[in-house]
Amino acid sequence: MRDISYIFLLLALVAEIVGTIGGFGSSVFFVPVANFYFDFYSVLGLTALFHLSSNLSKIFLFRKGLDKKLLINIGIPSVVFVIIGGFLSKYLDSTYLEVILGVFLVAFSLFFLIKSNIIVLPNRKNAVVGGSLSGFSAGLLGTGGAIRGLTMAAFNLEKSVFIATSAFIDFMIDFSRTFVYYQNGYLHSHDMKYVPFLFVIGLVGSYIGKKILAYIPQTKFRVISLMLILLIGLVTIGQLVVKHEVL
Template identity: 75%
Template sequence: MKISYVFLLLALVAEIIGTIGGFGSSVFFVPLGNFYFDFYSVLGMTAIFHLSSNLSKIFFFKKGLDKKLLLYIGAPSVLFVIVGGFLSKMVNGYYLEIVLGIFLVVFSLLFLIKNEIVVLPNKRNAVVGGILSGFSAGLLGTGGAIRGLTMAAFNLEKSAFIATSAFIDFLIDFSRTFVYYENGYIGKQELMYLPFLLVIGLVGTYLGKRILHYIPQDKFKKISLILILLIGLVTIAKIAFNHWGSVSS
């Protein structure tokens, strides 16, 4: 098995953009990884990659941690990522990829067009956001966009947003790594990329933090949503192209 250095470069870009956007790298890493590996391998790699990525974010942004949100969003996220992870084994990866692409496009368009939509900053919404983000992370490989939306309601400063999101994400990834391993998603191929992804997680977070310093708060969310939209469109186009090719042949 050969290492794909183009994939590793894209993983670095995903980590940088994920740090800047505050939604985490998986929202970019998962659909990009699907161009190189099957959906289940990408799920396994994402869990491994995120452990390093989120430890780096916790280290670089640790002063901003919000302990209440860590409890209200983090606890239900950990529980439901396990549920989503086990269910992922029961659904064909092709359909999960379709759902992922549609989810990214709908989510980003909704909040780009209806930017006045807000989630009320209360305990109930924090718990519901944690449940949905955890379940999505386990089933589709990414739940950071939902968690980001929920946390945005609490109007956290950029460092607090990233630190709290990263800590919750770390708990999610730690839990789903065991589930994915049990499902057979983490094997020799995925472990071969482990040392590269560990380094990329650290370097990408550092570079993202440096770039983030120059981005105004009001641009913060919009940049992320535009990038999520583009990734979603590319994911859907790739699925359609592959389907058309299989039908033609």
């Protein structure tokens, strides 16, 4: 217990609450935080395990909002590409991909914030493209929720539909990539002491996030989601700049 970082666990709780409010899960905040405490591959393994409890909580809390059509159209390509991304994570330099991800999130979130009247139709083509990019990013970098969140925010979905469907898809992604990460050797025994704490944080954080979300009107939900995605993109780019300067 003495070598457990309670500051890290507190930050994980904040990431879970904010991820629930934003509708796209905690990994987009959890991964940057965890990178300060663990090596890249440990972060991938812990994120997958943390998200399993986190998404089970959201599925239970928001289950009435599930859109089964979107679940299939986004979820299936997400699972396929998270497996591909997970295997490629052993061979590709993630730095360049993180730059592309950061720039993509900043550019598109700004576009939808400025052009707030534009709504992307939640058709099969758009859903498949968003799901594929989200799954590939999740497998390769540990986080794909921001891309999926951007896709679903563009669809302008009602908040309970947004969160429930996103959580179901996220669970499918995490369940799939956990096996890939285990095969790759990313689940380290010395990190397992954090798993029980993260499991509880996933439950508590989702519950607190749902309570806060009840006070946020639907008209503000899309803006909040896009603002958080913009912040994630800026933080991703900022982290890479700092890392480059240090090196």
